[in-house]
Each structure stands twice: as C-alpha cells, then as structure tokens.
Amino acid sequence: MARSGVDRVSASRVLRTAQVLAVGSELLGTTRLDTNSLFITDKLSSLGIIVRSKTVVGDDRDTITDHCAQALARVDLVVLTGGLGPTDDDLTRDAVALVTGLPLEEDPTITETIRGRFERRGMRMPEINRRQAMVLRGATVLDNPNGTAPGQFLEHQGRVLILLPGPPRELRPMLNSLCEGSLKERTADERIYRTSLFITGRSESHVEETVQPIYSRWREETPPIETTILAAPGQVELHMILSSSNGAAATARLRAASGELAAALGRHVFSTDGRSMEDVVGTLLLERGLTISAAESCTGGLMMTRLTDIAGSSAYVLGGVVCYSNEMKRDVLKVAESDLRDHGAVSEPVAVALAEQVKSIAGADIGVSITGIAGPGGGSPQKPVGTVVIAVVDSSNVARVRTFQFIGDRAQVRFQASQAALEMVRRQLVYNDPISN
C-alpha cells in the first residue's frame, strides 16, 4: 500500500496550496462563524498543505460557482463544506458540476443507504433526499457514518476538489480518513513546522524594532523561516513557520531561531510553547509547590478566574477577595482607614496592605493585589482612567509594588491589569524580582 501511494504521487500533481469554501447563508449572518475551517487548516497544514484563503458564501448558485472557479485557478486543492443537504438550498453539488462541466449522476447504492437510515428509524425516505445521492462523474464517494450526505473526492484537470458536509461531527471523520489516505498520497514529503514566542509589557512596534533585524535574515535562507508578529490583548505574539522535508533539522532550526529572538527580547518573553500566561504561572507555582491568593478591586476577580480556568489549579490557588467597595477593603482586608483617606484606594500603600492581608487571610505563600480605575468613569487628573497599582508579596513577606498606566477601554484595562499581575508573579517566581525590566 505504501508503495502504491508513492506511485500515485508521481502520477498526480503534488498538493501544496488550498482554499476553503464554506457554503451556507446561516454563516453569512451576524451570529455564526465558520469554525470548520480551523479544523481543516490544522489537518491540511499537518500534511504540508497551506491554506491561502478561506471564503464563506451564501446558498446562491452563481456566487458559489464564481468563487469555486476562481479558487480552482488559484490553488491545488479546493475544500467545499456544507450545501450537501437534500433541499433546494443545497447547491454545492450543482455548483461544482457547473464549474467542472461534469454531469451529476444518481448513485443507487447511496440512495439505498439513505433509505436504510430512514427505515431503521421507522421512517420513509422523503423523495428530496435522492438529491444527496447525486455524484459528480468520476468522483470517489466518501462514506458518512454520522449523517445522510456522503462526501465526494474529485480529481479534475490536475486539481483536487473535496465536498464535505457542514456538521462538524460528519465532516471531521471524513477529513481524518482522507488525510490518512487519498490526500496524504498527494502531498510532498515537506511538512510545516511552527513555533511561537509570547511577549508582554512591550508594544507591537517595539517588539518589531527589536526582532526585525534578526528575522529579516531568515527570509533569505533556504528554506526560509516566515515570521509573523501579532498584537493580542495583553501580549504580542511572534509566530515562526518553516516548511521542510527534514523534521529533525527543521525542529532544531526553529529552536535556534526562537532562542535568538528570546535572547533579544529578554525577560519580556513569558511563553515559548503557545501556553497562556495563566497556564505558565500555574505550572511555575505547581513546580515550586507554592500557593497563591489575590485581592482584586478593579479586575473584579478576573485574575483568579483566569488562574482557575486551568484544570488542576486547586493545587495552588487558595482563593482571595474581590474588594470592589472601600468597605470590603477596610473591613475584610483590614486596610487602615487613614491609608484609604490619605492616599486613596488606588495607591501603592493600599495595594501593599491588600496583598499582605489577603496572603495572611488565605494562608498563601504569595499574595497579589490589583487596585485601579478601569473606567469609563472614576478618573481624575492625578489618576486618570487606566491607572492601576499592583502589589506582590513573596513567601518571605517582601512586598513589591508598581503603578501602571494602561490604555484602552474598560475591558482592555481590566485584561491588561490581570496580565500584568500574572506577569509580576511569573517574574517573582523565575527571577525573584517582580518589577525590574
């Protein structure tokens, strides 16, 4: 079988590029997104096939036909999802027939399979379901154990078209078997390798200025490493992608590249394997056998919510206090009335007192506090919206505190505050110093 697979590669075109075409008016509304494309991209990229673009079209024959024809002129593989149902709105088969000029022919085996599915449930097959048995001449039928609509695999003028049903539980097993069989046989030995670095506390432009001189060289090397920089909430992400037929060499090269960028960016790199900040901090706490507690004001519990998003976090998160009101700060967390009065709730003395108290109340190794002005109201000339004070008290009861000025709307200020607090904890655990750059 492996031998036959190799033969077929030499006979057919090797698939390198793909386009996904999701068919369905419901995917063009205001509430639903095409999520199948994430799975398809993942599966194809594991075979070294790059998805160049993905399109959502409504149940309109002309629009589907138009996009499908243009996709065939652009890429080696077109994956169509949806529009394989039995109704008049299900137009994917018809559109592909128009584009390729191939006739649709009823496959009586499929009709009988569909009829059987209905009969096993004590129902008569509606006549419209015969539409689902219409197969493009020359196409291979893909079984669908989870639904009525079979898929189709078609080679046409050196390109490949795949028609898959829209429901994820029908589409996924079908694509999984194609990736083990017909698709795998048509790919090059080349595979795609990826790695990433996540950075916090630096803007996208500053990261770009630091790393651009390094990664720009890689584009000239063979094979090139493609580097993408992406600003996400509270972090900047660097993604490195390499296409290679030598897995060990590719992995070693990406590791060296990642190491070079990480060295240039220093302590601002918090993740080198795609893990989130809460996951990285959680693992550090677990490894060191330390527990954590937090007193959160402006973030309203967001930092603890993020830490406890991670399964198994009860091993190191003890809990804490959401001290949204000044009374909670004073009565539960024993902040001195005079500190609240003289310095205000958003101040370094109050932040330190909150972190010390919550650590003591929870009996934790580490205490964190976040107090600030998330906006849109509550700002003043001295403390504008976005002012956030964060304190970390370590296991030797040393308190360190820092005042931040975040930019953005309420949700962004809150997220950045939770991210900065987690980053201070990470710095404390890794460098024994939560503050210096």
Added chain:
Amino acid sequence: MARSGVDRVSASRVLRTAQVLAVGSELLGTTRLDTNSLFITDKLSSLGIIVRSKTVVGDDRDTITDHCAQALARVDLVVLTGGLGPTDDDLTRDAVALVTGLPLEEDPTITETIRGRFERRGMRMPEINRRQAMVLRGATVLDNPNGTAPGQFLEHQGRVLILLPGPPRELRPMLNSLCEGSLKERTADERIYRTSLFITGRSESHVEETVQPIYSRWREETPPIETTILAAPGQVELHMILSSSNGAAATARLRAASGELAAALGRHVFSTDGRSMEDVVGTLLLERGLTISAAESCTGGLMMTRLTDIAGSSAYVLGGVVCYSNEMKRDVLKVAESDLRDHGAVSEPVAVALAEQVKSIAGADIGVSITGIAGPGGGSPQKPVGTVVIAVVDSSNVARVRTFQFIGDRAQVRFQASQAALEMVRRQLVYNDPISN
C-alpha cells in the same frame, strides 16, 4: 446636509451588495476567527446592504490583490479589514493601490497625529509608523481615535472600497460613523430590522418545539419575518429579521412577533434587546437600589468578573470571596467544619452558609454562592463532574438553594454555573422567586 445627502444618492451608484475581505495571516491559523465580519454584516444589513461573501486572506500581496480585484468585479462595496499596521506584513494599502492603479501618498497630518500619540506616552515614533500615513490618492481619511492606523474610504469606477483597521475597538467606531454618513447616503430606502430574545435554562430543541408553530406562519406573510434559533454558551438566542421600507410598520410588527414568542417562553426569557445577562441583572440591581456580593468556589470569580464587566457596576457590586480552598470556606466564610465534613464542600448546607456569610461580611442586600465540580477531575458517582450548587440569600435573609447538573467541559460548566447564578438573581429580583420554573 440632508438635502445634499439625497443629491449624492442620485449622483452615485446605490450600494446593494458587499464583500468583506479580512486580511491577516493570524486569521488563517488554527486558533483565531475573523469576528469583525459579524459586526460589519450587522451594520451593513441595517442599511439594506447584503453581504454576499466574506473571505479571509493571509498577509500575501498577490492573494490580497487577486481577491480584491475579483470582489470589485462582483459587488458594489468591498470592505477590507486589517493589514493597516506599520510593518512589512501590513499590505492592504499596497494591494488596493495595485488593484485600482492609484498611487499611495504620505499625508503629513496623519504622520504628525501618530507622532503626537507616541509623544503623549513619552515615546518616540518608530520610523516604520510612517507607513500608516500613506493614503490612496482620492481617498477620504477616516479618523482613528483609538489607534494609529487611520481608515480610508474610496470611490473608484462606481464601486466603493473601505479600508478599516483590524482591532474591533478601532474598526467599530469608524464603521459606525460611515453608516451615519457616506455609506447611508449611498443606500436604497429598504432597511433590515432585527430583534432578538435570549433564553436560559432551556435547550435549543425545547425552545424550537415551543416557538416553531408560531414563527412558521410568519414566513408566509408579506414581507416575511425570518426567524433563526442559535445555541450559545449558557443561552439560546432567537433572532427575528424583517426587510422593509416602512420603519414604523416594521418595528411594530417585530415588537408584536417578539411579544408572542416571549409569552410562549415565559420566565425563561431574560433579554429582549440583545443585552447580556450581567447587563440585565446589573440594571435590575441599580433600579431597585440593591447591592450584591458573592462567594465563588468552582467559578473562581467568574460571576463577579462578569458583573463588574459592566461600566458603573461599583454602584451595586460590593465584592466577595473566591473560596477555592476548604480553608477559605471555613476560616474566612465561617462554614462549620462539621458541614464540610458531613455534607462536603459541594452541598446545599455549605452553599447556603457561604451565601449568608458573604452577604454579612460584605454588608450587601443579596448574597450568592456557587460551589461545584468543574472537572475534569474531582467527580464521584454521587457528585459527578458538572454538579454545581447555587444559593441566593435575599434582602430579608431568606435563603434558597438549587443543585444543577451541567454538561460540558470545564469552561462550559464554569460558564453555565455563572449564568445560572445570575439567572437566579434575576428571578429573585423580577419574580421574588429564584428557583421555580
């Protein structure tokens, strides 16, 4: 101004169809979806402009150019999002220049605005940011108060191109003003009207069974009301859509339709205007002048995070305790050791004690508690993963408690638990009864 707007409609082509082109390699990966298109579709459809298809393309000049040229041949309006940043990867401006044949020219006013943004934060503008000041000849510059990249609005050979930045908080206000101005002037009289009902505590199929006999009639009426049912985390959404040139009649008809469905669904409807659960509960608390506090175990602060997502929530959220460890439940919230031992932390007696104590500690009118097993570990035959106990203590100190069995992964169980707790508070405030159906 209105008069001039009418004139311009007669002078320019009326915009009826659109395509969205989202630019960014990160949107072609396996983790991120283009969510801007939902907002764009909503805004355009309110002007009667139909989105025929939407495409995601990577940061590749040829692919962007290719798709953009084909879109211009297909629809009246092309909306491009993303790719307006300062780096070499940001290619939207260049691609549109290629497609239209129009030169890019630096607008010194924009350069100075960007420089000013950096200087106000005490930073020097990196030279690469000058790329963001490059404007297509003849385009109108769209101000971006929330970022460095301005948008562009271009009429070209009877079509319209709009270039918008990718971050939603930059894109949204820009598109909002276009929909009040340049875009509105170029649309037909027909508008699309929408309304929605959000339901919790009922499955999608139960909602469908209840409402299908009602909404199926509306499809036969002129003009028809299209009804879509959508399962979202912790809620089911019913969306009703109507296309009409008579705004008053359309609004009245949708209001009556929404009322009919709401009557059939009873107390399970929590929102009739698209507002989230935390927003609805916050408004009720504000209107009644009541304050709230919460003791959260398995949700780790998620309910309080959601309540404090709403601006102005400090008027009614006092705070609370994240009692992840049993010691926090015992020492801070004074739950009897015997209750923890005899009933377990996930039990109705413990939930009631937690809600009563947090209400008392915070000095709040309402106390809520959530204790449960979010998984993946920690389940037992008696209390499997997904078991969550929620208690609400009202302002007369009457405690009511309910045990739920949620289905799903850790994140789904946690979200449903926070949703059910907020729903119990809403029922308490509206019906003085947090529990009965």
